[in-house]
Amino acid sequence: MNDFKFFPKEPTKAANPREIRMTRLPSLLLATTALTLATQASAQEELNALVWCDHTDPALIEPFEKAHDVKVNLREYEGTGAALALLEQSRPGDWDVLVIDGIDVFRAVEAGILAELPADELPTADFFPEVVMAENNGADGKTYAVTEKFGYNTISYNAAKVDPADMESLSTVWGEKYNGRISIYDYYLPVMGLAALADGIETAKIGEGDLETIGSTLSTMRSRAVSVAGVVAAQTALATGEVDIVVGGGEWLTAVLAAEQPDLTWTIPKEGAVRWTQSIGVLETSEKKDLATEFVKYIVSPEGQSRLATSSCFWGMPANAKAGEMLTDDQKKVLRWDDQPDYLARTQLYPAPSSDLDIEMQDLWLETLQQ
């Protein structure tokens, strides 16, 4: 009987583990909900941008994030087709900002994916006039995108290995002398633009009838080349001495290597070169259009432009000429700031073919590669 005193007291309700869970559940739920709400309230706003790799430099993005207490999520892509496909498969509101090839803005506008930008709030008056390209960046009098950066697809070379004088004419660049020492940039539009310029055809006027002539020049170019390379492969080939010339290269290819290998340089031959541009816009389905517009305004501001121009991924000229005030003399030297009036006058925007002509040009390019 003495054992009775050692027996535990009659269990209370709360001693039942299942009931403990049940009685504490509402308070747990309440606490969790409160915590979730509190977290949401204090969470940073987020902006989702579909961009080229030069926008992923923290030196460019972090100042905007701090100024607006926002987290900018960046997703790189290659090729307008890939970006449009990605947007098509996304839910409305998933993306807020789009960086796009300047010649393809019209495709995005046609697809109705870009929102109108407040043209009067954009500093286009400070831009190099040739790259404002209002007709490319808008439709029906409305502005849907703004040019943010530009540069040239021209001739990059190793000045220690080739005669710089030979690089001043496209015919000598891919002449017999440099057989096996050339790489071609792996994008058909600028390279075919260069071939057109070599044949005396304006890039804006390339038609189906010109393709035979351009194809013949492409074949010559191809026969001299050891590779057709993308950005990294072309840079590697030039830096390692695999090739001495990159047709279709430019400041975007050699600028990041300038400090280590000053012999790697570029020029615009007497026939001219093609000019690339990239534009930025806000997506129509964005639920944060105001913030996205602020991001666009930051990117085209002198501060944003100077950081974008010298991005760790690739350098290029800022569209806003006032960015020059923020760049160092050395940076401007690498970008050839003082030569821009001459370069802009001697270059043409790279071909922006219609859909049918685009197919023909791409087929011609692939046929040339398979020769």
Next chain:
Amino acid sequence: MSDAANTQRTLDREGLRGWGFVAPALLWTLAFFVLPFVVMGAMSLATLEGRTLVWGLSPANYAELAEKAYLWRGILVSLEITLTVTVVSVLLAYPLAWIIAFRVPARWQRLALLLAILPFWTSYVVRSYAWLLVLAREGVVNRTLMGLGIIAEPLTLANTRLATVTGFVHFFVMLLTLTIFANLIQLSPNYRRAAMDLGANAFQTFRHVILPLTLPGIVTGAFLTFVLCIGDYVTPQILGGNTELTVPQIIMVQLGRRADFPLASALAIVLMGIVTLAYLASARWLRLDRL
């Protein structure tokens, strides 16, 4: 209740349990193979009019295969590279697996296998770029050959089919070594002893006994090599220098700027057709249970 009814109930229960075990794999296959395959098949019969996708039952994308020489050439290039890689990888992997299985003491076999698959531990892309540097005009190979006085001028090794095949072989020898080793190690030494007792020399023993018994391992590894190689984009893109284009590279070009998913899908279906033919050709020897 009769015995027959009980037996039937037991069978039904077993059947249900069997479906329960199979269902996850079946659902997985339906969701991640059958459904995407149907979508891809339907997409291959659609067309791109201007920049607008038009669904339908058009054979136009398949007709392009006959019309455009570069597409045919792409298929041929893919096949040539894949077959070369498969044959070379088997020829290199078999002796390696043999040495590990029969010449390396049992206690060192694990280490030998580990060393054989060590290159798997590095990134595929990084490994490809490393090969580009090794094979460059001023790379290790050319410097060595010139240093030894074998060549006077650097050879063009990078950005060639040779470079692509080298990159692939480096990867697939490891895979094949594993499948062939797994097969070799299961062979009882009695097979060899019996053949020798019957008067066969070493070559005859290998030719008539060992090789036929290890064919499942060879064919399984070769089939995996074929499938992975023919669909690979990275290696030919980095090492081949676009001097010739394989089907995956052509598919990427179709998608990159124009987003021509219908033609890209048709090319992908053709690739699947080639893989299916390869499977049918090797099905007789594909014995995964022997690995």
